[in-house]
Amino acid sequence: MEDILFDFISKYIHLSKEEKAAIIELDIFRTAKKGTLLLREGEHSSYGYFVLKGCIRTFYLIDGEEKTTAFYTEMEGITPHCVLTLKPSEYHIACVEDSIIIAYNPAMEAAIFEQFPKFERLCRLLSEELIAKQQLNFDEFKTSSPEQRYLNLIEKRPGLMQRVPQHQLASFLGITPQSLSRLRKRLAKKKK
């Protein structure tokens, strides 16, 4: 399972045997069953997660309703806001499927950055890229109707539809499950 990670990193920088060993040394690999809560609202945590296989989601509990706002699948990760603020978490993180993930904390990052400074560069570059992508994504959300967003999601993240319950997808699209259900019926009719 380390290979999944190293294959990914190799797209950006070359890692020596020593560097790979240092990463494995950190003992960051975990498996988690579907439904497992990695982080609860209100908790303090210093762990970030990176998905090697499977799917995790962030969600809020608002008026007793789960509102899923993000899905992270293969080669995507999240450092929860609370890790940076040191305050209680605003949201929950849960596994949508049985997953293989990396769990890292700032101390581990610091250790790796100190040994191998080029990791820090990698993280900076990945972060900067992610900011720009996130912004594009948000832009698209703002400038689209729920229906367009739904169609867009099918195009941009094919397969996610199949992996995720519909009511979770609905809040991800910024609508209610009922609206998503209607929307789908509307589209099916149009297609005919």
Next chain:
Amino acid sequence: MEDILFDFISKYIHLSKEEKAAIIELDIFRTAKKGTLLLREGEHSSYGYFVLKGCIRTFYLIDGEEKTTAFYTEMEGITPHCVLTLKPSEYHIACVEDSIIIAYNPAMEAAIFEQFPKFERLCRLLSEELIAKQQLNFDEFKTSSPEQRYLNLIEKRPGLMQRVPQHQLASFLGITPQSLSRLRKRLAKKKK
């Protein structure tokens, strides 16, 4: 005007005289009049912008309509997506007010990072923080109605309302100018 920048940076790291001199050496400070286009859709550009004073916005031209998706004010900045992809820009960037900005490109960053590695750490930390904040912001957007978003904006970014034309704010809120106008009337009535 350098002082505005150095005051900001001093909240994160200490800069020596040499380091400050190296930054000034880069000749990154610019002023731009309201309405100035810093980047046009379709253009190639390698410049990122950081606002010291004033306000800039990103917008898309969709069916001849301007859709404003983000505002950047004091101590906020943007590295356009096209700088990272080397492809034509998806959006425009324009000054909303007369502004004092920093314009930087990857070569300048590389030069500074080489001279003073701690800058790279600063950028990584700021980037990681921004990712988490952006995500929270997006989450809030998805889980709120236009009305809640409007009220939230007043709270979170007071003053922006006064600085920015309403039709630009409308698309920023993900609605039409007409809807924003109605929404405001509705709220004014409620308050009474």
Next chain:
DNA sequence: CCCGTTTATTAACTTAAGGTAACGATTTCA
């Protein structure tokens, strides 16, 4: 200072999303 453009508001109509509730179908797990 004036005229054209941009901006904000309002109105009437259409469309779709929210709220509530009910219904089976599926999944979970004790």
Next chain:
DNA sequence: TGAAATCGTTACCTTAAGTTAATAAACGGG
């Protein structure tokens, strides 16, 4: 395996957003 919870769909009604259009106010360049 059987009861309970979860999930997706449908229906009905309400509410608000989109669309189009008209008008008035504010702004800005010559």
